[in-house]
Amino acid sequence: MAPIPVPDGQPSGYVHPGDGTQHVTYTAGDRIHELWWSGLWQYSDLSAAAAAPIAPAGVGRGYVHPNGTQHIPFRGADFLVHELWWDGSWHYNNLSKAANAQSGAEGAVSGYVHSDGTQHVVYVGQPNGEIHEVWWNGEWHQANLTAQASAPVNTRAKTVRGYAHPGDGTQHVTYQGFDGHIHELWWDGAWHHADLTAASGAPSNVNSLPLPYVHPGDGTQHVTYIATNGHIQELWWAGGWSHADLTASSGAPVGAIDIGQGYVHPDGSQHIPFLTSDGDLHELWWSGGWHYADLSGAQVGNLAKNIGHGYAHPGDKTQHIPFRATGQTTNGHLCELWWNGTWRFADLTQAVGGGP
Template sequence: MTHANGNRPAITMASSATTSTLIPPALHTLPVQGGAIAASQWSNAGTTQTVYIDANSHIQQLSSKDGRTWQQTDLTQLTHSAVSNGKALTSYSWDKGDSQQVAFIDTLGHVHVLWAGEDGHWQVLDITQQAHAPLANGVILVNYEAASDGSQHIVYIDQQKHIQDLASIDGITWQATDITKLTHAALADGTTLSAFVWSKDESNHIVYVDTAKHLQELSSSPDGNWQADDLTQQYGAPLSNGHVVVAYEWRVTGSIIIDYIDNQKNIQELSRSLATVWAVSNLTNLSNRPPASGQSLAGYDWEQGDLRVLIYVDENKHLQELSLPPYDRWQGTDLTLQAVTSLVSDSGLVGFGWSLQGTKEVVFVDVNQHVHELTGFSNGKWQSADWQ
């Protein structure tokens, strides 16, 4: 077990009723490599963490308990872990293990997980080696926590374009399951992947784009029986552009959502409830907002604001937010103008709700390859944290 440095630099966000900018005189972050960013809240501890891969392929963590004071930690240096490949990264909290987690892929195609409890003592494990799992293609990682048994799952695409699910009930012993082989599903395109749990029936869902640009859904019941469905073929959804897909649950309506960008730069959506089949919608047309640039998309359920939120980058390098109240119509906001923030590169984007603060968080990479975080409040105001 490795102990965290108790003298990490702290930075404080100035308070303001309107947009404010964080200026950390003692903090020197490095440019983000390959748009590799991730972020998540840790509900049990009430904290939030943003992680990114820097120009030296180290994983850097920015964490906060209140959204004002932040700490920076070089997790690679702290844990003496393998160096990242500079591409794949995911961040999450594991409720059963009461810990914050970060997973990444090294230069050999091994998946590693870093974790720490509230004591801040970080540990690292090569789970590819531990589980004797196939090597990753090195492009993307996603995660979910099974509702049925609290196990944590890290999902990746291997070098044969198969979907692999790494699972652990105790955080130490891991098992690998080849979901593609199990379900005879179509091969993945290698770059698009998303996963979530549907609380209505405790089913697990993995969504990806195949080599024909079709949307494929892998789903399992709590007993672990997986099945595969070609949603594009079954429901006539437009072909994906092959760059990004995001899938999640909207709790207030009990529905599940899959959003992606098609080859016309429109945001397309498939949605359904337990009682309905999939419905296809063109959100770009419905919201009358600018087309997407095409590489980045983030979607999440903001429970405190009673909204479902989508974030994307438009062709003018602006952040656009689409929000939907239950059973209402879409609303659009240009966050770049609203929050007076930097132009955005279309290389990395994360959005989530921070339960403790009741805020919405947007993490992105600007055109100069620096990581930013925007905090949105229920009154419509935004604060900007600019780590340089």
């Protein structure tokens, strides 16, 4: 068997809610790969399986459609939007071509599915930084969301994050502006613009990509980020936008250099994993109040290069935080910390037969 390639970028995890399989996707060289679990970990070269003709340059987190299909959107080396999608086998599609999109893409793309079954892939467009989407309702279309929302062109980072609210059906695209504020374009039948930093009274000190998530139990929305002072902050919505310094309220150490996507456990607790410069993993977690946990003891010496998008399994209620390791025998391997009552370490690359 050919060697299992190790990640050269940030890994991203998700769960298929229908069959309970777990999926961690990553790029290596000019291909998209995944390690996936269905009782045991297995490896797939998704680009090869889908016969994708274009190398990835910015890959979005995978998502699952209510019909059971899986989708991994990505920006290609040609600056167009593409996807790999699965319906029992993997396929490739050029979404920019299918939608007749007029703008190329910068940075990484972000995909999600709405409760009405429509699919959406949002991205920063070329050449002027407006936010665009390609979206599907049986066929692919394109739209300039910045223009539709009459929003200023104000995307400091070349990556945006989109999501749909499962309760009220609104759609949201969050991004960092040149003014140090977090902004969003949001949809309730039409697209609008909002300055979330101004609306919440938060300081203008955003120093990372804002990462949004929704609590499916109470309908609150959360946007987390690292501030210029090294604190993890959030803007959160429960009928109106508020601000909180999660580092201060949890008593966590200062110095986060990378955070993972926040996620919600089936018990309603919220979790935000983060990385410090010494390679240790930590988390902030909420259950009526914010708490701090040092997860580094579970790493057993396998320090992290970067942290991936974590997730909670809705069936067995385990939690998973994928990361690239720098340990003596795991250097570059795709690893994870996973929780089933206590935090544990697993070398996923080794589990599928890769590495020394």
